[in-house]
Amino acid sequence: MIVWKESASEDVRDICDYLFDQSIAVADELEKKLGLIAQFPEMGRIVPDFYISFIREVFVGRYRLVYSTQETTIKILAVRPMGRPLGKL
Numbered sequence: 001m002i003v004w005k006e007s008a009s010e011d012v013r014d015i016c017d018y019l020f021d022q023s024i025a026v027a028d029e030l031e032k033k034l035g036l037i038a039q040f041p042e043m044g045r046i047v048p049d050f051y052i053s054f055i056r057e058v059f060v061g062r063y064r065l066v067y068s069t070q071e072t073t074i075k076i077l078a079v080r081p082m083g084r085p086l087g088k089l
Contacts (some may be wrong), residue, residue, distance in 0.1 A: 002038055004076045005089075008066075011079040015063065029060050030079075041069040049086050 015026060036043060037058065044056030047066055055077070057066045066078040066086060077089045 001072060002034060002074045002076065005078070008076040008078050015079060015081075026061055026063070030065070033058050033060050033065060034076075037065075037067060037074055041074055047086070050089075055089070 012030070042056070044058040044065075044067065046053060047055050047057045054069050055066065056069065057064045059065070059082070060079070062082055064078070064080050064082055064086070065076065066080070066089065068075045068077055078086060080086060
């Protein structure tokens with residue numbers, strides 16, 4: 001099961017608003033990555049900012065999709081541009 005942290009949902013809305021012309025491609029790639037994460041939760045690399053084994057990330061275009069894995073739940077924590085620091089999740 002995949003759940004979204006509210007701020008991560010807002011990140012995606014902001015990205016799609018900003019990149020309106022490219023948002024369909026970003027949304028398609030995001031959907032594909034979410035499907036892969038659902039099947040293979042440990043496929044993402046451990047986030048170097050935190051280096052905690054259950055906080056991982058995959059890249060979607062120029063964005064970092066950061067998520068946590070706990071038992072059967074995957075929680076999307078943030079979707080941020082690569083050049084922007086993650087800060088507190």
